[in-house]
Amino acid sequence: MAGDAAPHSTDQHPHVEAAIDLPVVVDSNDDEIVSHELEQMRSILEEAILETRSTPLENRPRLPCIPLSKRNRAVVRALNPMLVTYLEASRDLCETDSILFGAAVAVCRIIGAKLPMAGRATTQSSAIPAWRKRIEDRIAKARALIGRLTSFRSGNNRPRIMRTVRMAFAGTNISLSQPDITQKLTERIDDLKQKIAAWGKQIRRFSERSRRFNQNRLFQSDQKRLYKSLERPRYVERAKDRIRLTLSHSGVACGQSP
Numbered sequence: 116m117a118g119d120a121a122p123h124s125t126d127q128h129p130h131v132e133a134a135i136d137l138p139v140v141v142d143s144n145d146d147e148i149v150s151h152e153l154e155q156m157r158s159i160l161e162e163a164i165l166e167t168r169s170t171p172l173e174n175r176p177r178l179p180c181i182p183l184s185k186r187n188r189a190v191v192r193a194l195n196p197m198l199v200t201y202l203e204a205s206r207d208l209c210e211t212d213s214i215l216f217g218a219a220v221a222v223c224r225i226i227g228a229k230l231p232m233a234g235r236a237t238t239q240s241s242a243i244p245a246w247r248k249r250i251e252d253r254i255a256k257a258r259a260l261i262g263r264l265t266s267f268r269s270g271n272n273r274p275r276i277m278r279t280v281r282m283a284f285a286g287t288n289i290s291l292s293q294p295d296i297t298q299k300l301t302e303r304i305d306d307l308k309q310k311i312a313a314w315g316k317q318i319r320r321f322s323e324r325s326r327r328f329n330q331n332r333l334f335q336s337d338q339k340r341l342y343k344s345l346e347r348p349r350y351v352e353r354a355k356d357r358i359r360l361t362l363s364h365s366g367v368a369c370g371q372s373p
Contacts, residue, residue, distance in 0.1 A: 156190070157197055159224055164201060164217030168210075172336075176231045178219050190225050194218055246321065250314050257307045257314075264307075268300045 167175070181187055198218055205211045223230055243251075263279040280291060280300075289299050333341040 153193060156193060156221070156225055160194055160197055160218060160221040163221040163224065164214055167213045167217035167220060175216065176220070178216075179223060179228045179230070181222065181226065181228055187222070187226055190222055194221060194225075244325075247318060250318055254311050254314050257311050261304050261307050264300050264304050268297060268304075 198214065201214045202211065205214060220230065222228075260279065260283060263276050264283060267276050267280045277291070283303060284291070284299075289296070293299075330341060333344075
């Protein structure tokens with residue numbers, strides 16, 4: 116449960132300030148202070164579970180990765196017996212999931228781990244994926260190199276251009292003063308253009324796969340929203356093309372009844 120957990124913000128829950136300093140001594144049942152601490156932990160657990168039940172799945176905060184320290188293990192051991200009552204009353208897997216997620220949130224609050232506010236985690240999904248950014252950076256660098264090589268081939272011998280060209284041919288036996296340097300430059304430029312084309316196809320292929328994955332996930336969670344997104348002109352035209360193709364294969368002209 117303590118391992119269920121990524122990025123945080125500075126927002127703190129009202130109970131956290133009081134819970135951060137809990138010694139979490141759970142070995143002595145006779146200690147009134149320990150009893151008070153357990154009651155406080157039980158209260159935090161109950162509130163976290165209630166909040167989780169009323170929060171849509173997509174608005175749940177991302178849980179941070181909690182280090183497996185002695186104190187954190189003690190918190191988990193103290194909360195585990197408290198979960199029995201909730202789990203026994205659980206009616207389905209969704210409710211069990213809410214209980215366990217709420218327990219993980221309670222652990223974070225007790226030990227003082229920072230949690231993002233509800234709904235903030237979903238805004239991160241709109242950022243450019245790391246893999247796409249890496250490929251786009253490669254494409255940008257390759258295009259810049261093509262520009263410098265083309266400029267050198269046209270007779271530009273400025274120091275910055277010369278330095279870039281030397282770096283482009285570093286580790287090879289090609290010298291900038293050899294007779295066939297123009298041919299070597301052309302081959303290098305063509306090679307870079309082929310790489311850019313391949314990287315572009317890779318982005319399109321990954322984007323299409325990601326789009327299909329997101330559509331499948333949206334179909335499982337909100338079919339109405341999916342169908343609404345498919346009503347955009349691009350999808351409508353594709354659907355019409357598929358219908359025309361189907362009708363033509365079956366020998367029915369478009370606009371006529373079969």
